[in-house]
Amino acid sequence: MSCMGTPVDDSQMIGAFVRGIAYKTLLKRAGIPITDVYVPPEVADFMVIVGVKTASCEYSNVASRVENIIASSPTVASKVIVVDEDVDVFNLGEVLHAFATKCHPTRGIRLTDREVAGTNLAPYLSPEERKWLKGARALFDCTWPLEWPRETAVPPKMSFNEAYPREVKEKVLRNWTSYGFR
Numbered sequence: 001m002s003c004m005g006t007p008v009d010d011s012q013m014i015g016a017f018v019r020g021i022a023y024k025t026l027l028k029r030a031g032i033p034i035t036d037v038y039v040p041p042e043v044a045d046f047m048v049i050v051g052v053k054t055a056s057c058e059y060s061n062v063a064s065r066v067e068n069i070i071a072s073s074p075t076v077a078s079k080v081i082v083v084d085e086d087v088d089v090f091n092l093g094e095v096l097h098a099f100a101t102k103c104h105p106t107r108g109i110r111l112t113d114r115e116v117a118g119t120n121l122a123p124y125l126s127p128e129e130r131k132w133l134k135g136a137r138a139l140f141d142c143t144w145p146l147e148w149p150r151e152t153a154v155p156p157k158m159s160f161n162e163a164y165p166r167e168v169k170e171k172v173l174r175n176w177t178s179y180g181f182r
Helices: 010-029 062-071 092-102 127-131 166-174
Strands: 034-038 047-052 079-084 109-117 134-142
Touching: 010 034, 010 047, 010 062, 047 062, 062 079, 062 109, 062 134, 079 092, 092 134, 127 134
Parallel strands: 047 079, 079 134
Antiparallel strands: 034 047, 109 134
């Protein structure tokens, strides 16, 4: 037994693992080209991060489809973050960077204010919403729009892995400790 409350406790660890697998299964069955799905244990099941291969989509608004599929499941996830395949959904630093740099402050955020299934465990809901199990959902679309020309409109990703040739990266990594780093 553990004292339930502020994460992370054993319930959040198990719930995050099980929900992540369930969402992944649902999305794959629906034909969504996902890279992976992650429910961080720190979010107490209220958020899910989904990576998608937007380049292999033949339709726009893949993030909306992801959110609709997740909403159709018995879920408490009220925040859905969808990122491109160049983001590792398990790396919260990369997810936050994608959120800050790819999610448009108005077009990238979609609020579902219709009465969606809620849970009486969600602390952000009002007492009335908890009583009647009414909720809401937010989608954060952190993907580049499909209609943008990849060569001219999508900025190149700049990081150690993308910016340098393999030989330079290998040399730097090989000599890292001699440079005084750990």
